[in-house]
Amino acid sequence: MSTLRDLAEEHTSLRPADIDHLHRIAGDWQLLSDLSFADLLLWVPVDGDGTFLCVAQVRPTTAPTAYLDDQVGRIVGGPEVAHLEIAHRQGRIWREGDPVWYGDVPARHEAIPVRLRTADGESGEVVAVVGRDTNLSTARTPSQLELNYLTTADDLAQMIADGTFPPPRHPGETTSAPRVGDGLVRLDANGKVTYASPNAQSAYRRLGYASHLVGEDLAKLHRRLASDPLEGTDAGNAVLAALRGEAPPRREIDARGATMLTRALPLMPAGVPIGALVLVRDITEVRRRDRALITKDATIREIHHRVKNNLQTVAALLRLQARRVAMPEARVALEESVRRVASIALVHETLSMSSDEAVEFDGIVDRVASAATEVAATEVSVGMRRQGSFGVLPAEIATSLVMVLNELLLNAVEHGFPPAGEENAPGPEGAPEPAVVVSAHRFRKQLHVSVADNGRGLPEQFDAEKGGNLGLQIVRALVTGELRGTIELRNGARGGTEAVLVVPLARGTADRLAG
DSSP, X not given: OOOHHHHHHHHOOOOHHHHHHHHHHHHHTHHHHHHHTSEEEEEEEOTTTSOEEEEEEEOOSSSOOSOSSOOTTOEEOGGGGHHHHHHHHHOSOBOOSOXXXXXXXXXXXXXXXEEOOOTTSOOOOXXXXXXXXXXXXXXXXXXXXXXXXXXXXXXXXXXXXXXXXXXXXXXXXXXXXXXXXXXXXEEOTTSBEEEEOHHHHHHHHHTTOOSOOTTXXXXXXXXXXXXXXXXXXXXXXXHHHHXXXXXXXXXXXXXXXXXXXXXXXXXXXXGOOOEEEEEEEEOHHHHHHHHHHHHHHHHHHHHHHHHHHHHHHHHHHHHHHHHHOOOHHHHHHHHHHHHHHHHHHHHHHHHHXXXXXEEEHHHHHHHHHHHHXXXXXXXXXXXXXXXXXXXXXXXXXXXXXXXXXXXXXXXXXXXXXOOTTSTTOOOSSSSOOOEEEEEEEEETTEEEEEEEEOSSOOOTTOOTTTOSXXXXXXXXXXXXXXXXXXXXXXEOBTBSEEEEEEEESSOOHHHHHHO
């Protein structure tokens, strides 16, 4: 399905600023739909042919929809769009006409012109029309809540026609929550509550206010209720700003262990401030879970930090022991163990700075590759480079994979390039510089990795399953066991040796239980 911008750019000559304004309306009009108990359809005139194109649609959560089918992308003309044409041409809200039928569903048509105000705040031209279509199949005598909803909806509809709704969104606010059903409070021009929905009343009761809200000065009430005076002042000032016609950012109020999110919107149809609309939502449990997650994340990061420190201590002890050992073979074995422990510590160091159990693996690979060239016991200078990206990997994969790559890189540097003077040693002229390339890409929920060198290749009669040193035995055990993957060691097509790994990224329940 094409997006609003795609449809508008393909079928109309609307300016980018016009389309941006339509996006803002579509991002905030669930509020108007719920207050209206009606579907909203955003119609734009198609250039030069008298038809209208539906570029967006929203259904109410407070009432049955008038449309079972999606209307986005539909182009209509003739008598069916007469009400849209009047609203677009005359720049006024159209409410005349008899009910129409969509199949077995009777509906009432309304049309609201959409204006984009000019840079100097003047009322601009009509760029689109919002169709407000109400399903009449469940029509009945409206309750007090419904009457207040409808009255507020009419005020917001007039503000759309004036170009003053929706208000600009503040940095960091990605949604328009709270919603109508969470709790609604309507204020008069003096800031006194004229109506509070039952859910709003319940939210304030959680904060410790047991009386009825009607007649209360909401700004003063926010200041009284908040546990933190500064927080209460901010919440109260937000209400006052809305009464002045401004659109303040959302505020939270904490009191008696409960937390309430508030959003204040000015009501100023035809440019006249008549009060404000305050949407509230009890987010006590949400904030409690947030605090628990923050504590958990901090604990996990501290654990990784301590694991990293302990591994570095183990590496230091092994390094000290290696210096005291007289046997060269034992010293080499201890130094290899130091490098293996250090590679694991590198993953835990990265995890200790992350907010979740995943790491950006490319940086780790680059550091391991750099270390491999520095500590490898070889006289040959070998270049290292990486192709592709590993991306973000979960800790359970990263810890084993970094050890695998560490062993493969060291093996390639130490055994792939014989020292000068030996058979198959790199030639002084014309021969390519010794190099090892680590490649990675993702395909069908698998990570494909290769470690390739341009050295002398595998020896004859090499058995990939049985041959190899301790490092290769560790690699095979980790790849087939911990990573549930496969590995193949082979001679490269252009010489050298290539290790190819395939690691599944999405594990089944059985694998997780087995792990």
